Amino acid sequence: MSTVCRHGKESRSLTHKNDHCVGCGICVDMCPTEAIRLGPVMPVARGLLEADLININQKECCLCGLCAASCPFDALEFNLNGKNSKELGNYPQWTHNANIDSETCIYCGRCETACPQDAIYLKRVLPTIDELVRGETDIDKDKCIYCGICEEMCPANAIEIEFNQINSNNPQVASNIKIDESKCIYCSICKRVCPESAIKIVCTTCMSQEDIIIPEIEGNIILDDKKCINCGWCQEICPVDAAQVIKPFEGEIFYVDDFECKGDSCHACADVCPCNAISMVDNRSVVNPVFCTLCGACAKACPQKGIVIKRSSMKLKNIKSKSWNDRLGGLLHQASQSK
Amino acid sequence: MPVVIDLEKCGKIAECPGEGLCIKICEQGALIEKEGEIVLVPDNCDDCDLCIQNCPNQAISKE
Numbered sequence: 055m056s057t058v059c060r061h062g063k064e065s066r067s068l069t070h071k072n073d074h075c076v077g078c079g080i081c082v083d084m085c086p087t088e089a090i091r092l093g094p095v096m097p098v099a100r101g102l103l104e105a106d107l108i109n110i111n112q113k114e115c116c117l118c119g120l121c122a123a124s125c126p127f128d129a130l131e132f133n134l135n136g137k138n139s140k141e142l143g144n145y146p147q148w149t150h151n152a153n154i155d156s157e158t159c160i161y162c163g164r165c166e167t168a169c170p171q172d173a174i175y176l177k178r179v180l181p182t183i184d185e186l187v188r189g190e191t192d193i194d195k196d197k198c199i200y201c202g203i204c205e206e207m208c209p210a211n212a213i214e215i216e217f218n219q220i221n222s223n224n225p226q227v228a229s230n231i232k233i234d235e236s237k238c239i240y241c242s243i244c245k246r247v248c249p250e251s252a253i254k255i256v257c258t259t260c261m262s263q264e265d266i267i268i269p270e271i272e273g274n275i276i277l278d279d280k281k282c283i284n285c286g287w288c289q290e291i292c293p294v295d296a297a298q299v300i301k302p303f304e305g306e307i308f309y310v311d312d313f314e315c316k317g318d319s320c321h322a323c324a325d326v327c328p329c330n331a332i333s334m335v336d337n338r339s340v341v342n343p344v345f346c347t348l349c350g351a352c353a354k355a356c357p358q359k360g361i362v363i364k365r366s367s368m369k370l371k372n373i374k375s376k377s378w379n380d381r382l383g384g385l386l387h388q389a390s391q392s393k
Numbered sequence: 394m395p396v397v398i399d400l401e402k403c404g405k406i407a408e409c410p411g412e413g414l415c416i417k418i419c420e421q422g423a424l425i426e427k428e429g430e431i432v433l434v435p436d437n438c439d440d441c442d443l444c445i446q447n448c449p450n451q452a453i454s455k456e
Contacts, residue, residue: 096446100417102411102418103411319421320443
């Protein structure tokens with residue numbers, strides 16, 4: 055986290071929140087005084103270095119706030135007299151967002167696994183096994199020879215052979231057996247495998263269908279807005295359409311025609327992509343536009359300058375002045391390639 | 394065409410902010426460490442230019 059701060063007629067401060075920054079370089083492109091430089095984004099992404107993803111030159115920065123207004127990831131905070139410019143009505147506002155509807159969510163957890171920013175937290179309460187199956191068990195201890203075959207084969211780990219150290223000189227010799235009915239699924243593997251026919255298992259699950267209530271899986275799902283980068287993974291992967299993502303930009307990402315992608319020996323684009331949208335296929339970079347936010351981090355990281363980002367619209371609203379409109383409008387239509 | 398290291402700009406491994414970042418970045422083994430020095434193995438370079446782009450001293454280029 056770094057801050058530029060000056061006091062005059064009013065106090066202005068600009069703070070870079072590195073943990074929100076994806077190293078896309080949009081601020082670098084927007085800064086009118088070229089005060090922002092991109093840091094070592096690729097080495098940081100590979101874990102080779104620890105450094106801020108951008109560097110702000112304090113002397114060059116004019117504290118205009120354009121960078122904070124343009125950042126779709128809320129990684130730059132611009133304050134006027136201690137108030138965040140986003141809360142002042144006359145500064146631009148991003149309107150992209152993401153939401154997971156907990157009413158619709160079935161707590162399958164696919165989004166939590168897929169989220170490239172670990173922005174989704176899921177906690178679910180599953181039913182117990184004995185709520186779902188019915189049956190009876192019985193072991194004839196006169197017949198049981200405590201061989202442990204049933205214990206070894208039980209797929210539910212419901213059988214426990216006990217070793218009674220008081221009654222036996224050798225603690226390896228078993229002296230009791232138990233079936234834990236909260237774990238038993240009445241599959242009868244133990245019964246079939248028992249060499250002494252000492253186990254009886256009766257499964258009544260099918261007969262008791264009407265008594266077994268289909269449980270509703272309860273849970274909690276939280277999408278952390280601060281971590282979310284609106285990549286769209288959750289929306290795409292959700293089987294019940296509980297996740298809705300509005301991305302910051304619409305447009306396209308493509309490769310230049312004569313692109314000599316170095317594929318597996320470079321893979322800088324895939325490393326820096328905050329959305330997990332790029333992979334190497336047949337030694338070439340391949341982007342899945344469904345998961346791309348068009349942030350442009352890959353285009354800036356590509357040493358061959360082979361990736362082109364073409365944004366057609368953005369969810370940045372409330373741009374009031376013409377000069378800001380001209381400047382921020384530069385995010386659209388221009389092909390954003392590495393400089 | 395393999396890269397060229399400007400020895401005046403290069404801080405060597407000891408002075409490099411990334412402690413020999415180019416060596417760590419190059420997965421082709423075209424930039425290796427030998428007795429504390431950065432050594433170029435031209436035959437291994439496949440012109441990905443990743444080292445050129447990421448050298449903190451801007452010491453790597455192509456002629």
